Amino acid sequence: MDLETAGVRGAEPRPYFFLSYAHTPRNDPKDKDPNLWVERFYRDLCAHVLQLTSLPAGVPAGFLDQQMQPGEGWQERLSESLAYCRVFVPLYSPRYFLSEQCGREWYAFSSRAVHNQAARSNGSQMSGIVPALWVPVPPRQLPQPAERLQFNHATFGDDYADEGFYGLIKLRYLRDQYERAVYLLAKRIVKVAEQIRMPEGDPHQDYASVPSAFGPPGRARQMEISVLACSHSDLPADRAPDCYGPAQRDWNPYHPKLSRPLADHAVDLVRNLDYQVRVGDFETEAERLLGSDRPMAPGLLLLDRWALDAPHRRELVRRLGEVARPWISVMVPWNRDDPDSGRRESELRAVTEEALEPRSEEESGHRSHGGGVPTLEAFSQELPGAVRAAERHYAAHAETFPPAGGSGRIPRLLLDGVGYGSTSDFVPPVHGKVHDKGGADDGEASEGEDPSNDREP
Known part of the structure; x- marks a missing residue:
């Protein structure tokens, strides 16, 4: 069903884009809401998207969490909007990449992009993410997911790249540049939406369990993914070759739903x-x-599990369980629709469980339960927990070394002495706002100026 022509399924219309931003807290309860300018920017962006598309009446151009009504289940609304929106627009600022809430929104949407790639046989990679600058962030302070986008913000204008939307909207002499940059961003959103048909996500996912896409400030974290599988040259006699390739890492147990090796899917x-x-x-x-x-x-x-037909491989897995190495999480993918696995399900499961039997339960680390992970969707849901477990055990067992200065990514900015993960920046929407009127500093738009006032004559 086309989102632009249908727009609605059930009670809730589907947003064309999702604007993700970090709430700026008030320094004083008497201060005006510092997020009013984001709301103004959002309305301007929606207006352009509506002009550039054929969205029917009742279908919102975008989603902003300030739209939610008092008493509404905000986690449910966020899940639905992230599952159905066509484009994700993260509003960059130093505060954004410290926000667990924003990191969850990013991961929830980007997981849809990974599954979109999983189904594409041509290997094309289009994320559906169109970043925007609220306040410029130095490239080396970006986390890995943002760094990989390699978006050239200067294409929206040099003043925009230098100041971001916050600077453009606040400084009167840059108002024309603001209007131009918002329009160009809207064009980019529409272009990406037309180029990509993103698969729907799960509107009923447990939003509280969604991990953040942003790691702690500091040097980028490392993760090793290893594959122990068969290849074409050493398959058991009763195993079909459809899920295998020349090398072990070519293994694709979820064929044909997954169009590439499982290791590549896990890497993303x-x-x-x-x-x-x-x-x-x-x-x-x-x-x-x-x-x-x-x-x-x-x-x-x-x-x-088929690789454990070979005794030397069973011995390798037995060694993994015999000496506690809980920093290596083990996932056992299998396909419930694979006829070969169905015929030997009980046997393969018993062999795997015996080989993985740990010396002690508390030292085993993460292991797939119930004999394995039967679907691609279940694999994607289990993986973040497996990664977290490996990271936690690694931190408990790894040697610590004094920092060798000068290498790696520059630590991301800490705001007001608050580190990653210690802030909860979701603020329920406040309705019935009162905008004070007041004077402006030279060259700057007034904080009391109502951002809802149109600047057009």
Whole structure:
């Protein structure tokens, strides 16, 4: 169903774009709401998108959390809007990348983009994310998901790239540049929406369990993904070759729904959690991964149950469970629709559980429950928890070294002495706002000026 022509399913219309921004708190309860300028920018952007599309009456151009009504389930509305919107517009500021709320919104939408790529056989990568600058952020302070977008903000104008929308809307002499930049952003949103038909997400997902796409401030985190699977050359006699390739990392248990190796799909999901990722074959690197009691990085093992037909591979997995290495999370993907797995389900499950049996439950780390992960959707839902478990155990077991200055990404800015993860910036919408009238500083729009007033004659 086309969102632009249908627009509505059930009671809630679907937004064309989702504006994600970090709320700026008041320094004093008597101060005017500092987020009024974001609301003004949002209305201007919606007006342009409406002019540039054929959205029917009743279909909102965008979604902004300030639109929600008192008493409304805000988590449910956020989940629905993130599941159905066509384009995600993060409003960059230093505060944005410290916000767990914004990180959740980013991850929820970007997961849809990963599943869109999973179904595309041509391997094209289009994220559906169109970033906008509220306040410019130095590139080296961006987390990995934002850094990979490589968006050239100067295409909307040099003043916009230097000042962001906040500077353009506040400084009177830049009003023309503001109007131009908003219009160009609207054009970009519409262009991306027309180029990409993003698959719908889950409107009923538990929003509280969605992870943040932004890691803690500081150097980028590392994650090792290893694959222990069969290849075309060593398949069991009763195993069809459809899910395999020349190398172990070509394994794709969710074929044909997934059009590429599972390791590539996992890499995109882990990168969306703000990690740099290294991928390898577990069998080839077993001595390095199993030969030390101290981890070099947290790890994620993708285990093909059919690979355990080979005794030497069963021994490798047994070693993993025998000596506690909980910083390596183990996921066991399998496809409930695969006829080969169905015929040997009980046997393969028993062999896998025996090989993975840990020395003690508390030292086992993450293991897929119930014999494996039966669908691609279940795999994508389980992966963030597996990554968090590996990271937590890694932090508990890794050696600590004094910082070697000068390398890595510049730590992201801390605001008011508050670090990542300690703020909850969601503020329920305030209705019936009163906009004070007052004078303006030279060259600056007044804080008391009602942002809802049109500037057009």
